[in-house]
Structure formats: structure tokens, C-alpha cells
Amino acid sequence: MKILCALMIVVGTPLLGFSQTGYWQQEVHYNIKVALNDKQHSLKGDLSVDYINHSPDTLTFIWFHLWPNAYKNKNTALAKQLVVLNESKNPLSGDKKKTEATEPGFIDSLKFVVNGQTVSTENDTANIDMIKVILPQPLLPGKQVTVATPFFVKLPNYYSRSGYSGQQFFVCQWYPKPAVYDNTGWHQMPYLDQGEFYSEYGSFKVNITVPSEYVVGATGSLQTKAELDRYKQIGIENNKGVKSALYKTTTPGKSKTLQYVGDRILDFAWFAAKDFVIRYDTLQMADNNTIDVFSYGQTGGNKTWKNSTSYIKDAVRHYSNWIGQYPYPVVQAVEGPKNQSSGGMEYPMITLITSPNAKEEEMDAVITHEVGHNWFMGILGSNEREHAWMDEGINSYFQFRYEAEKYRSNSLFGNMIPKEVKELDVKDFQARIYEVLNSIPAKQPINTASAAFSNNEDYGIVEYVKTAVWLYIIENTIGRDTLDKGIQSYYKDWQFKHPSPEDLKKELEAASGKNLDAIFALLDKEGKLL
CATH class of the missing domain: 2.60.40.1730 (tricorn interacting facor f3 domain)
Incomplete structure (x- = not known):
């Protein structure tokens, strides 16, 4: 559901043959x-x-x-x-x-x-x-x-x-x-x-x-x-x-x-x-x-x-x-x-x-x-009620990337981005944007179920914005090309299925060759991620 605009004021084919061992739907x-x-x-x-x-x-x-x-x-x-x-x-x-x-x-x-x-x-x-x-x-x-x-x-x-x-x-x-x-x-x-x-x-x-x-x-x-x-x-x-x-x-x-x-x-x-x-x-x-x-x-x-x-x-x-x-x-x-x-x-x-x-x-x-x-x-049909970040937050990360590359903008900030920031290259522009996004108060953990939030503002900040920051941390940890490779593998293996957070973790670890336990533990962290 589109909630980003509201946040601006804050800032017959059978589905048989599943490849995953033991997986069914x-x-x-x-x-x-x-x-x-x-x-x-x-x-x-x-x-x-x-x-x-x-x-x-x-x-x-x-x-x-x-x-x-x-x-x-x-x-x-x-x-x-x-x-x-x-x-x-x-x-x-x-x-x-x-x-x-x-x-x-x-x-x-x-x-x-x-x-x-x-x-x-x-x-x-x-x-x-x-x-x-x-x-x-x-x-x-x-x-x-x-x-x-x-x-x-x-x-x-x-x-x-x-x-x-x-x-x-x-x-x-x-x-x-x-x-x-x-x-x-x-x-x-x-x-x-x-x-x-x-x-x-x-x-x-x-x-x-x-x-x-x-x-x-x-x-x-x-x-x-x-x-x-x-x-x-x-x-x-x-x-x-x-x-x-x-x-x-x-x-x-x-x-x-x-x-x-x-x-x-x-x-x-x-x-x-x-x-x-x-x-x-x-x-x-x-x-x-x-x-x-x-x-x-x-x-x-x-x-x-x-x-x-x-x-x-x-x-x-x-x-x-x-x-x-x-x-x-x-x-x-x-x-x-x-x-x-x-x-x-x-x-x-x-x-x-x-x-x-x-x-x-x-x-x-x-x-x-x-x-x-x-x-x-x-x-990628995740359980949105339990893990809203798997659709809203990951999607927001790619939306922010789209806006940065095409316009050097971010819809959360409207026309408030200074001219000198808009003149930066994409990498530096996003670094400045995410520095600000990480500073937005976001008390609840990303892994909070959507119905557990008491208001739309906290829900939007945590599930959309905080998750995008989290994925940006992964990008800076394993590199954008490796992140893209992992997301593409995740998409290939889990399209038209019901992936869990653990399934995403396995795909990113396989792509990067790194143990991402510490980064995925941030999904349960209150407040700022960094």
C-alpha cells in the first residue's frame, strides 16, 4: 500500500515441481x-x-x-x-x-x-x-x-x-x-x-x-x-x-x-x-x-x-x-x-x-x-501481514534507487534536497539520502508485524524507510553488484512461491559468500540501525 506520500511530512499453469527440498504450497x-x-x-x-x-x-x-x-x-x-x-x-x-x-x-x-x-x-x-x-x-x-x-x-x-x-x-x-x-x-x-x-x-x-x-x-x-x-x-x-x-x-x-x-x-x-x-x-x-x-x-x-x-x-x-x-x-x-x-x-x-x-x-x-x-x-508472495518489510521495504529500496538515478531526488523529501546534493553523483547522492533516513526515529524493529503498529506513521517509517536503510547497509557490506546478483537469484528461485526471511538470507549469503547473521539480526533491532 502506498504510504510514502504520507511520510513526506515526516521527512491455468500448474505450480508443480518445487525445487526447494521439502517445500510445498x-x-x-x-x-x-x-x-x-x-x-x-x-x-x-x-x-x-x-x-x-x-x-x-x-x-x-x-x-x-x-x-x-x-x-x-x-x-x-x-x-x-x-x-x-x-x-x-x-x-x-x-x-x-x-x-x-x-x-x-x-x-x-x-x-x-x-x-x-x-x-x-x-x-x-x-x-x-x-x-x-x-x-x-x-x-x-x-x-x-x-x-x-x-x-x-x-x-x-x-x-x-x-x-x-x-x-x-x-x-x-x-x-x-x-x-x-x-x-x-x-x-x-x-x-x-x-x-x-x-x-x-x-x-x-x-x-x-x-x-x-x-x-x-x-x-x-x-x-x-x-x-x-x-x-x-x-x-x-x-x-x-x-x-x-x-x-x-x-x-x-x-x-x-x-x-x-x-x-x-x-x-x-x-x-x-x-x-x-x-x-x-x-x-x-x-x-x-x-x-x-x-x-x-x-x-x-x-x-x-x-x-x-x-x-x-x-x-x-x-x-x-x-x-x-x-x-x-x-x-x-x-x-x-x-x-x-x-x-x-x-x-x-x-x-x-x-x-x-x-x-x-x-x-x-x-x-x-x-x-x-x-x-x-x-x-515473490511473502506473508505481508507478518513480514511487511519483505514487500514494502525491499520495494522502497529499489524505488529510492530509481529516483536517485533518474532525478537525483527522493519522494520523502520533496523539494527540500539542497542543490549541491542534487549535483552529486548517484553513489554520493544516495549516501547523503540514507544518512538522513537512518536518523529518522524508528523505534520498532523491522520484524514487527504490520498489525502491531499503533499508527500509520510508525508503520511507514519502519517497514518502508528503515528496511530500505537496512538493505542499503547490505549493499555497502557486500557491494551493489553482489546484492543484485543475490536478489536476482532470490527472484529466480522463489518466484510464484512464498519465501521467508530465511530464504532471502540464504540467497544473499550464497551470492556474497559471507555470513550475514549480524546484518539479519538488525531486523530485530529497535531504534537506529547504525
């Missing part, structure tokens, strides 16, 4: 049909998910997330957390987040069947956004079941990543989703605003039905050729810098169904609006593969959004060069409405950006950070 394949009612702000859908048990354990139930219920009332984990975060918020740091919706959200009309057989469920006693689906027969290791259910979702007014704003829809955390089961057991976690996700990999086939006037941006590749061709045509025209061309339906008052597919991904989000300004470009990758680059902007949005596809492309180029090749056929960004209730949020192949006042360098940095989450979260 579960596998899921979704088939979802969903229809949007833009008058009632609701969704009606049908879910079918093939769940494959690669664990050595026999399962008698599967936990499912019902995250739309997090928006239902004042007693959910989300609502309670937002109250605490608001009470602890520095009044100078910006508007407080909403603690509840004026229109609550929820999910209902569920009727789970497993392999065609109606089954019983058990509600979680503590969280209404979790449910246990009881299997009619034990699921043995290596076996598969198909779990299906209809569902109805009432979307809240937009806050904390999801909902609607006028006739724009930000559909995130919206479908019943199996929780992760790994070698430590089930991870049945409630939805939180501060604290992100942990999800199983698999494939998605999603049919989205909307009124024909709407433009849709979604995870995955759009399979509806006529719609895709129109998006590209309009997007090319808008990227020429002429007066914005808007999507016009040829069938007003009717509906249309768009199909999206995606493989080796762990979530699916989609966004719909009648007045999205589509921009389109392509990016040639090193393996001679061309990927589609889309952005969806607001008609009265930030003027710097005109450069959005250029920023997306540059981010993908840099991260592919530093870490490993971008593996998906499309990359996209959506400009959110003019509020910052959710900050911004990344999903596979698409990200929401909410930076209505960002200047060009800052907008580039924000887009790069969010697109970068395709690597650190999307491809």
Missing part, C-alpha cells in the same frame, strides 16, 4: 462470473475454485476470506483498527481515515458446495469476514476439490481500498477466497487497513458484466477482442497528447460481458468507470516479448497523469533489469478519485494510484513503487 484455480449493478452499487456472482492440496496433510475444512464483511459494521477488525489509528494520528499528518462507510458493505447469499455436494460452514467467532467450509470427505495429499458458491456483495462507499465513488467502482477484496495453508498451518486473517495480504497462487478466469457505457481495467489479459481493440485505439490517440478521447458505447442501455484471464497470480481486482481516460502503449522486453501497457485516468485528474504509461514502462524496465524479467503480458495503473482514504493499492498486473497533487517526479516515483509491487508481493 497449495494451488487454486478460479472461475468467476460477476455482474455489476451500478444503481445499487452491488455485485452478483458465482464462484468456482479448484483447490489442490500439495501439503503432506489431510484437510477436513478450508478457511475462506469473506473480506467485504469487513465493511459491515463498527465491530469488525477493520473498523476497530481504524478507530485506533485515528486516535493515534498526528493532527498535522493529514485527514483522518474513515472508520466506517456511510453505506456499509457486506457479502451474503452464500451457498457452498464441494464437488457438487452442499456442505456446512462454521462462522469465525471473532471475525465475520472469515468462514470455515467443512469438506464432505477428507482431502488427501495430492488430491483436489472444487468449491463453488453464489455470492452477493454490497459495495461500501469508497474507503480502505475498495468501494464506489459516484459512478466509479474500485472492486477489490470482493470474492470468497481460500486462506493460505502452509507449513505453519492456516492463515485465516481478517481484513485490515494497515496490514496487507497473504494469498495462494493459481489462475483466474473472470467474466465481468457491466453496463455497456463502462470502461473496465482489471487484473489479467482482456480476452474480449473487440473491446481490447477499442481500448488500444482510444489509448493510442490519448497518448498523442491531443484532446482526450473518451470511450463511447455503441449499445447504450445494454450490458456487456468482458472476460479476463491470468496465470501464476494470487489475487484479482478490477476498476470500472464511464469516464476513464484510456492510455495505451507497448513495451518490448529483453526476451523479444512485447507487453501491453494501459493506464486509466480521471477526466479532471492530475495533469502529470499524461505521462503515466511512460512512467509505467520505465518502472518495468528498471525492475526487470535489476531483479528479473516481468513475466506477465500486461501492466496497468488506475488513477483514483480525489481523496486519499485508501492511499493507493497494488494488485497483480494493475495498481490503483491516488496522488491528486503529485508533481511529475513524485508521480513517477509513486507509480514506480506501486508497479514494483508486481515483483515484491505479486511474484
Whole structure:
């Protein structure tokens, strides 16, 4: 989740054959049909998910997330957390987040069947956004079941990543989703605003039905050729810098169904609006593969959004060069409405950006950070709730590197960097930046779970900034080239899997030939790292 801007004021492919000895992970394949009612702000859908048990354990139930219920009332984990975060918020740091919706959200009309057989469920006693689906027969290791259910979702007014704003829809955390089961057991976690996700990999086939006037941006590749061709045509025209061309339906008052597919991904989000300004470009990758680059902007949005596809492309180029090749056929960004209730949020192949006042360098940095989450979260699927630093902090290190190389800037400082510092070479510039970043008070250890922070500011400083400082220490200990070699090996060995801190340590030690116990011990250090 994008929190760096808020900190400025402070300063169907099977996933079999795992190479790691004894390593396993579960596998899921979704088939979802969903229809949007833009008058009632609701969704009606049908879910079918093939769940494959690669664990050595026999399962008698599967936990499912019902995250739309997090928006239902004042007693959910989300609502309670937002109250605490608001009470602890520095009044100078910006508007407080909403603690509840004026229109609550929820999910209902569920009727789970497993392999065609109606089954019983058990509600979680503590969280209404979790449910246990009881299997009619034990699921043995290596076996598969198909779990299906209809569902109805009432979307809240937009806050904390999801909902609607006028006739724009930000559909995130919206479908019943199996929780992760790994070698430590089930991870049945409630939805939180501060604290992100942990999800199983698999494939998605999603049919989205909307009124024909709407433009849709979604995870995955759009399979509806006529719609895709129109998006590209309009997007090319808008990227020429002429007066914005808007999507016009040829069938007003009717509906249309768009199909999206995606493989080796762990979530699916989609966004719909009648007045999205589509921009389109392509990016040639090193393996001679061309990927589609889309952005969806607001008609009265930030003027710097005109450069959005250029920023997306540059981010993908840099991260592919530093870490490993971008593996998906499309990359996209959506400009959110003019509020910052959710900050911004990344999903596979698409990200929401909410930076209505960002200047060009800052907008580039924000887009790069969010697109970068395709690597650190999307491809390297760590447990974000327990180890937020493994996605947010490592990603921030590479974002800071991008800003330093391209602009001699850092978005945490805005225009406060002295002219003489901006004239330094990249190495010296970053040394000065990190010297200041290390001085920012950061009491909690990096290894603090995201939900254990009492406010957003401490969470951002520790998980984003302190972690970037920590990785910079590693860079100076083993050398940037060696660090890059280790990160590239980490990416190669752990892509589309669930790496742990120990897995990252082993990769960096193998690349450097050094024992990094002392540096990794800094993850548990309070206060300054140096």
C-alpha cells in the first residue's frame, strides 16, 4: 500500500515441481462470473475454485476470506483498527481515515458446495469476514476439490481500498477466497487497513458484466477482442497528447460481458468507470516479448497523469533489469478519485494510484513503487501481514534507487534536497539520502508485524524507510553488484512461491559468500540501525 506520500511530512499453469527440498504450497484455480449493478452499487456472482492440496496433510475444512464483511459494521477488525489509528494520528499528518462507510458493505447469499455436494460452514467467532467450509470427505495429499458458491456483495462507499465513488467502482477484496495453508498451518486473517495480504497462487478466469457505457481495467489479459481493440485505439490517440478521447458505447442501455484471464497470480481486482481516460502503449522486453501497457485516468485528474504509461514502462524496465524479467503480458495503473482514504493499492498486473497533487517526479516515483509491487508481493508472495518489510521495504529500496538515478531526488523529501546534493553523483547522492533516513526515529524493529503498529506513521517509517536503510547497509557490506546478483537469484528461485526471511538470507549469503547473521539480526533491532 502506498504510504510514502504520507511520510513526506515526516521527512491455468500448474505450480508443480518445487525445487526447494521439502517445500510445498497449495494451488487454486478460479472461475468467476460477476455482474455489476451500478444503481445499487452491488455485485452478483458465482464462484468456482479448484483447490489442490500439495501439503503432506489431510484437510477436513478450508478457511475462506469473506473480506467485504469487513465493511459491515463498527465491530469488525477493520473498523476497530481504524478507530485506533485515528486516535493515534498526528493532527498535522493529514485527514483522518474513515472508520466506517456511510453505506456499509457486506457479502451474503452464500451457498457452498464441494464437488457438487452442499456442505456446512462454521462462522469465525471473532471475525465475520472469515468462514470455515467443512469438506464432505477428507482431502488427501495430492488430491483436489472444487468449491463453488453464489455470492452477493454490497459495495461500501469508497474507503480502505475498495468501494464506489459516484459512478466509479474500485472492486477489490470482493470474492470468497481460500486462506493460505502452509507449513505453519492456516492463515485465516481478517481484513485490515494497515496490514496487507497473504494469498495462494493459481489462475483466474473472470467474466465481468457491466453496463455497456463502462470502461473496465482489471487484473489479467482482456480476452474480449473487440473491446481490447477499442481500448488500444482510444489509448493510442490519448497518448498523442491531443484532446482526450473518451470511450463511447455503441449499445447504450445494454450490458456487456468482458472476460479476463491470468496465470501464476494470487489475487484479482478490477476498476470500472464511464469516464476513464484510456492510455495505451507497448513495451518490448529483453526476451523479444512485447507487453501491453494501459493506464486509466480521471477526466479532471492530475495533469502529470499524461505521462503515466511512460512512467509505467520505465518502472518495468528498471525492475526487470535489476531483479528479473516481468513475466506477465500486461501492466496497468488506475488513477483514483480525489481523496486519499485508501492511499493507493497494488494488485497483480494493475495498481490503483491516488496522488491528486503529485508533481511529475513524485508521480513517477509513486507509480514506480506501486508497479514494483508486481515483483515484491505479486511474484515473490511473502506473508505481508507478518513480514511487511519483505514487500514494502525491499520495494522502497529499489524505488529510492530509481529516483536517485533518474532525478537525483527522493519522494520523502520533496523539494527540500539542497542543490549541491542534487549535483552529486548517484553513489554520493544516495549516501547523503540514507544518512538522513537512518536518523529518522524508528523505534520498532523491522520484524514487527504490520498489525502491531499503533499508527500509520510508525508503520511507514519502519517497514518502508528503515528496511530500505537496512538493505542499503547490505549493499555497502557486500557491494551493489553482489546484492543484485543475490536478489536476482532470490527472484529466480522463489518466484510464484512464498519465501521467508530465511530464504532471502540464504540467497544473499550464497551470492556474497559471507555470513550475514549480524546484518539479519538488525531486523530485530529497535531504534537506529547504525
